[in-house]
Amino acid sequence: MDFQLTPEEEAFRAEVRAFLDENLPKGAKKTDPAFLGEWNRKLRAKRWVGFSWPKEVGGGGGTIMEQVILKEEMSKRKAPPLGTCMMGLAWVGPSIIQYGTAAQKQRFIPDILDGKYQWCTGYSEPGSGSDLASLQCRCVREGDEYVVTGQKIWTSIAMWSKWIILLVRTDPNATSKHDGITCLLVPMDSKGVTVRPIKNMSGGAMFAEVFFDNVRVPVENRLGEEGQGWQVTVSALQHERSSIAEVTGLQRKLEELKELARRSRKNGKPALADDGIRRRIGRFEAKIEGMRMNGMRALTKQLRGEPPGAETSINKLLRAELEVAFGELALEMQGSAGHLAREVDGGRWQTFALSWPEVVIGGGTPNIQKNIIAERVLGLPKD
Ligand SMILES: Cc1cc2nc3c(=O)[nH]c(=O)nc-3n(C[C@H](O)[C@H](O)[C@H](O)COP(=O)(O)OP(=O)(O)OC[C@H]3O[C@@H](n4cnc5c(N)ncnc54)[C@H](O)[C@@H]3O)c2cc1C
Helix, strand or coil, X not given: CCCCCCHHHHHHHHHHHHHHHHHCCCCCCCCCHXXXXXXXXXXXXXXXXXXXXXXXXXXXXXXXXXXXXXXXXHHHCCXXXXXXXXXHHHHHHHHHHHHCCHHHHHHHHHHHHHCCCEEEEECXXXXXXXXXXXXXXXXXXXXXXXXEEXXXXXXXXXXXXXXXXXXXXXXXXXXXXXXXXXXXEEECCCCCEEEEEECCCCCCCCEEEEEEEEEEEEHHHEECCCCCHHHHHHHHHHHHHCCCHHHHHHHHHHHHHHHHHHHCEECCEEHHHCHHHHHHHHHHHHHHHHHHHHHHHHHHHHHCCCCCCCCHHHHHHHHHHHHHHHHHHHHHHCHHHHHCCCCCHHHHHHHHHCXXXXXXXXXXXXXXXXXXXXXXXXXXXXX
16 A cells, blocks of 8 residues: 555645635535535536546546545535535446446436436335345336336435436346346336335435336336346446545544534533543544545555455445444433434534434445455355
8 A cells, every 4th residue: 555645646636725725715605506506617617526437428537546635625625515416426427437328428427417417226125125136126128118117215315316227127037136137227207107205213305215107218228238237236336335535524523523522511521521432532533544544455456456345345334333323422422402403503413313324224234244344355154
């Protein structure tokens, strides 16, 4: 592992910092639509949305290392996201770049970069989550169309999305369950699609059940070959897990937690002066540093042209553990106010503490990460 940046990379870091000084001054109203519109326009002009995507599709053609620098600096300053089409940028776009036809790239990539609309992800089903390859959503080809019938669940932001990247079963008789799965790109306003929002425990409805009743999808909307859906998905999810910028996000959250500890009281003193709390915060720091080193390990592999590897599951597992522990400590330090929805900081710690399923379950549960670490990192036998 080489921790030194090249002079070019140092220059790029300085460029990002200068951009942030100029365009994200202290006190900027980051949620104001006028500010966000201008922010996104400037990011697009610099080609920092889709920064690592090839220049020929409209991306920035940036190196992996530059991308890490960009995301780190943005995260340190709590900048708004790099682009607004979340799943489009995270994995739909990269999958289309890797597996899409020229027509699909032309049709979808510019809109994803411009954030014209949202994409959602139709993978999980009521009987298929961790064991995704057991999915049953039925799909039959009729001439130039596929006909889809089945149900998806936990589909984040389905109610605000214009398109869904959907996994369906085209061959129920395939010898392996990983074969016979196909990936389709489906407009959410297709006839026969019904979206039913699911309310979560923090009171919001961010995900939904999505029903498909004889939905007709043109064959030209297939991503990759028929039966190749599993490979499309695996490479797409690798994009999800390859980021180390989440470490910067955790460091920032820990700083906020320390700040809360300075303001909170325990046994008549600031909570930050309490030995037990200091010990817990110290452990958080050590784990985050471990995550940073592990992230560097994955990054080193990527810089050598290899995939980031199963080690990224270690960071997924630790992040889940840490975010839950942060939420618990934040509520504990508020004492009896911890039970009240809006007493401290407008209730953001309560919302944070109730949002754990997103980091713990979304993208693969801790048990599944442990299986991956045991089998693919430690080389332990399956049973
Ligand atoms: C906030 C949130 C957003 C989500 N967004 C989306 C989305 O946009 N699109 C989408 O398709 N899905 C989405 N999901 C679904 C998510 O991917 C699944 O919930 C997840 O994969 C787990 O599947 P499951 O809920 O069916 O649980 P199950 O797979 O039924 O697991 C239940 C329990 O059994 C354990 N378990 C299962 N298999 C094993 C095993 N082999 N070894 C050991 N333990 C095991 C699990 O760890 C878990 O504790 C989202 C989930 C959440 C919470």
